[in-house]
Amino acid sequence: MKLDQVELGALYRVNEVNAPKGAPQIKGQLEDIGFLPGEQVSVLRKGLFGKGPYMVRVGASTFALRQSEARMISVESLSRA
Amino acid sequence: MPESKVYFFPNEPLVALLGNPNCGKTALFNLLTGSRQKVANYSGVTVERKEGRLTLASGKNIRVLDLPGAYSLYPRSLDERVTCNVLLGRAEGEKRPDLVICILSAMNLRRNLRLVLAAKRLGLPCIVVLNMLDIAKRQGLQIDTAALSLELGLPVLTSVGIHSDGADEIKYFLSNLDWRHLSAFQTGTSDATLENTASHIAHAESDNIQVQKILQTLKLDQIIPDHLSDRLDAVLLHPVFGPMILVTLLFFIFQAVFSWATLPMDLIKAAVEFLGTQITAVLPNTWLRSLLINGILAGLGGVIIFLPQILILFFFILLLEESGYLPRAAYLLDRLMGSVGLSGRSFIPLLSSFACAIPGIMATRSISNSRDRLVTILIAPMMTCSARLPVYALLISAFIPERSLWGLIDLQGLVLFLLYLAGILGAMGVAWILKHFTSAQFRMNALMMELPSYHLPRIGNLAMSLWQRAEIFLRRVGGIILIMTLALWALSSFPLPPEGATGSAIQYSFAGMLGQGLAYIFSPIGFNWQISIALVPGMAAREVVVSSLATVYALSTSSADAAEALVPLISASWSLATALSLLAWFVFAPQCLSTIAAVKRETGGWKIPIIMLSYLFALAYLASFITYHIAILLGLN
Numbered sequence: 001m002k003l004d005q006v007e008l009g010a011l012y013r014v015n016e017v018n019a020p021k022g023a024p025q026i027k028g029q030l031e032d033i034g035f036l037p038g039e040q041v042s043v044l045r046k047g048l049f050g051k052g053p054y055m056v057r058v059g060a061s062t063f064a065l066r067q068s069e070a071r072m073i074s075v076e077s078l079s080r081a
Numbered sequence: 082m083p084e085s086k087v088y089f090f091p092n093e094p095l096v097a098l099l100g101n102p103n104c105g106k107t108a109l110f111n112l113l114t115g116s117r118q119k120v121a122n123y124s125g126v127t128v129e130r131k132e133g134r135l136t137l138a139s140g141k142n143i144r145v146l147d148l149p150g151a152y153s154l155y156p157r158s159l160d161e162r163v164t165c166n167v168l169l170g171r172a173e174g175e176k177r178p179d180l181v182i183c184i185l186s187a188m189n190l191r192r193n194l195r196l197v198l199a200a201k202r203l204g205l206p207c208i209v210v211l212n213m214l215d216i217a218k219r220q221g222l223q224i225d226t227a228a229l230s231l232e233l234g235l236p237v238l239t240s241v242g243i244h245s246d247g248a249d250e251i252k253y254f255l256s257n258l259d260w261r262h263l264s265a266f267q268t269g270t271s272d273a274t275l276e277n278t279a280s281h282i283a284h285a286e287s288d289n290i291q292v293q294k295i296l297q298t299l300k301l302d303q304i305i306p307d308h309l310s311d312r313l314d315a316v317l318l319h320p321v322f323g324p325m326i327l328v329t330l331l332f333f334i335f336q337a338v339f340s341w342a343t344l345p346m347d348l349i350k351a352a353v354e355f356l357g358t359q360i361t362a363v364l365p366n367t368w369l370r371s372l373l374i375n376g377i378l379a380g381l382g383g384v385i386i387f388l389p390q391i392l393i394l395f396f397f398i399l400l401l402e403e404s405g406y407l408p409r410a411a412y413l414l415d416r417l418m419g420s421v422g423l424s425g426r427s428f429i430p431l432l433s434s435f436a437c438a439i440p441g442i443m444a445t446r447s448i449s450n451s452r453d454r455l456v457t458i459l460i461a462p463m464m465t466c467s468a469r470l471p472v473y474a475l476l477i478s479a480f481i482p483e484r485s486l487w488g489l490i491d492l493q494g495l496v497l498f499l500l501y502l503a504g505i506l507g508a509m510g511v512a513w514i515l516k517h518f519t520s521a522q523f524r525m526n527a528l529m530m531e532l533p534s535y536h537l538p539r540i541g542n543l544a545m546s547l548w549q550r551a552e553i554f555l556r557r558v559g560g561i562i563l564i565m566t567l568a569l570w571a572l573s574s575f576p577l578p579p580e581g582a583t584g585s586a587i588q589y590s591f592a593g594m595l596g597q598g599l600a601y602i603f604s605p606i607g608f609n610w611q612i613s614i615a616l617v618p619g620m621a622a623r624e625v626v627v628s629s630l631a632t633v634y635a636l637s638t639s640s641a642d643a644a645e646a647l648v649p650l651i652s653a654s655w656s657l658a659t660a661l662s663l664l665a666w667f668v669f670a671p672q673c674l675s676t677i678a679a680v681k682r683e684t685g686g687w688k689i690p691i692i693m694l695s696y697l698f699a700l701a702y703l704a705s706f707i708t709y710h711i712a713i714l715l716g717l718n
Contacts, residue, residue, distance in 0.1 A: 028155065028157070030529070033192070033531070034191070036285070037289075038289070038293065039191075045318055047416055052415070053416070053425070055318065055412065059189065060188055060189040060191065061533075062533075063532065064412040064415065064530045065528060066415070066419070066424075
């Protein structure tokens with residue numbers, strides 16, 4: 001599952017980050033701010049009509065991400081696992 | 082052979098503060114150094130460099146360097162690159178620090194600890210400071226500092242950045258330190274190399290595992306939610322109420338900028354005029370007196386007068402920044418900015434540009450995407466800066482009747498609002514067009530902006546930052562702006578008018594000749610030669626146009642009541658079409674020289690300022706041309 005499809009407020013775990021071919025540096029950028037495999041993540045808030053930017057909590061910090069950035073992050077559900 | 086520079090550094094040890102953004106580093110820096118700070122730029126780049134002095138209880142002096150916040154030691158933004166270069170001892174004119182203090186936010190150990198591990202690898206002596214321990218305790222977080230110290234192999238101190246004695250433990254530690262044997266805090270070899278992409282990815286993974294292990298040992302691997310911030314965000318970032326609150330807030334700030342600044346601005350104006358009359362009384366009527374009054378005093382006074390507005394605006398921006406709201410405002414505006422190819426990060430520089438484009442352009446440094454930063458610099462001058470207000474006020478009171486529309490809206494106020502709106506729409510339009518000229522690769526402008534927890538701003542920190550802003554602004558006024566003002570004064574004063582000349586003196590000067598030449602260019606948009614001449618000195622600062630018009634029309638009044646005396650004169654001699662055209666001109670008008678100087682400095686060359694100057698000139702000309710000819714068609718000639 002990608003981070004842009006998750007349920008609001010539910011807990012997930014980061015699996016991996018896949019950057020698009022045109023911008024490979026984004027992977028490292030997302031990892032630097034905390035989107036590392038195993039890290040806890042949840043989407044707290046979306047913009048009007050469910051579009052971006054998203055307010056995402058990763059670990060103990062909160063970031064604003066665009067929908068396109070959220071789509072690069074694969075996650076798995078923590079609540080059901 | 083390449084030229085090599087030799088730098089001499091003071092003897093005192095250099096201690097660098099390293100930490101993630103939002104870890105409370107600057108507050109600690111303020112506690113350590115108090116007001117003994119120096120704000121400048123790192124050599125060759127436009128990243129702010131903050132250094133301070135700390136006298137230890139032992140009487141020893143040390144230098145403390147507040148490095149730009151970094152998420153990792155693999156540089157991704159200009160700020161992070163500077164931090165890395167300083168730590169590696171590669172920054173030009175910069176001594177490699179003797180000791181690094183890694184500041185961790187106790188609230189976010191996971192990410193912060195990764196930076197400590199990266200810093201350890203650099204082979205510099207390191208100590209660790211756990212900051213925000215008060216908040217962590219309140220949230221029920223118990224951190225065993227001794228265990229953490231054991232895990233890291235480094236001393237771990239604690240601090241509370243918001244208490245005046247919160248840094249005492251650090252001061253005590255530093256004064257009992259044996260500065261000749263710092264290698265005790267040095268781990269690993271001193272491999273002063275920048276991480277490359279491959280090693281960074283490898284380290285990122287191993288560091289993550291190690292941090293996870295440390296947190297598990299300390300029983301800190303659960304996440305503590307921040308309820309207060311979440312509850313505030315439920316309102317402030319609400320999809321409907323959030324934007325409404327933001328608009329209300331901005332409206333209030335604008336009201337404050339213009340109404341609170343009136344008194345100090347009047348005082349500055351009165352002081353400048355008082356000085357002028359004093360000089361007039363003492364000195365004979367020679368070129369020296371003209372230089373002092375019309376050159377230095379008028380030019381500098383005309384810029385310093387905006388200091389109150391700039392300070393009030395910055396006060397609010399700093400207040401919002403310290404409290405944690407500003408990134409959220411950028412979050413709310415990201416969709417809007419995204420539609421023209423920018424990101425929410427451009428919001429803060431554009432907001433500052435309403436006071437003055439110069440601080441706005443300097444604020445673009447926080448935009449990590451270089452393409453976005455450039456576009457923001459290019460459109461910032463279209464935000465109606467306060468220097469345009471005196472010109473707008475003059476033209477509106479001379480040409481727009483004082484009446485209300487449908488008994489509700491004040492017509493003059495409406496015109497002023499439309500002028501502001503035209504600038505904003507123009508800027509958005511230019512950004513939108515540029516978006517279509519950017520290749521998809523550069524269009525990947527990331528948002529990835531941290532939304533820190535809310536906290537109450539500290540008055541001391543606010544005052545310190547505000548003072549630093551004022552200092553930077555005044556230093557600029559004293560430097561480049563003074564030189565330009567003097568050059569323009571010389572242009573408009575020489576050559577002197579011939580004996581028995583009938584017109585005003587400026588007509589015979591270089592500026593006058595230039596203006597008369599310009600009149601050919603400007604006649605299609607309805608400007609007469611008087612306006613054309615006044616536009617030349619207006620390049621020093623836009624509001625100077627008002628006093629220049631007074632000079633051209635040979636008014637013998639002082640600049641204070643120039644506007645009042647001009648109103649009947651120009652309303653009788655200009656057509657409404659000309660006035661509207663001049664208003665349209667000023668919405669886009671090519672920049673004052675100080676803005677151009679600021680752009681040159683920030684972009685490191687003449688290319689961008691020249692592009693900016695030419696496109697804004699073209700845009701202003703086009704807008705005036707259209708306005709003038711539509712007005713004539715409507716019979717307003």
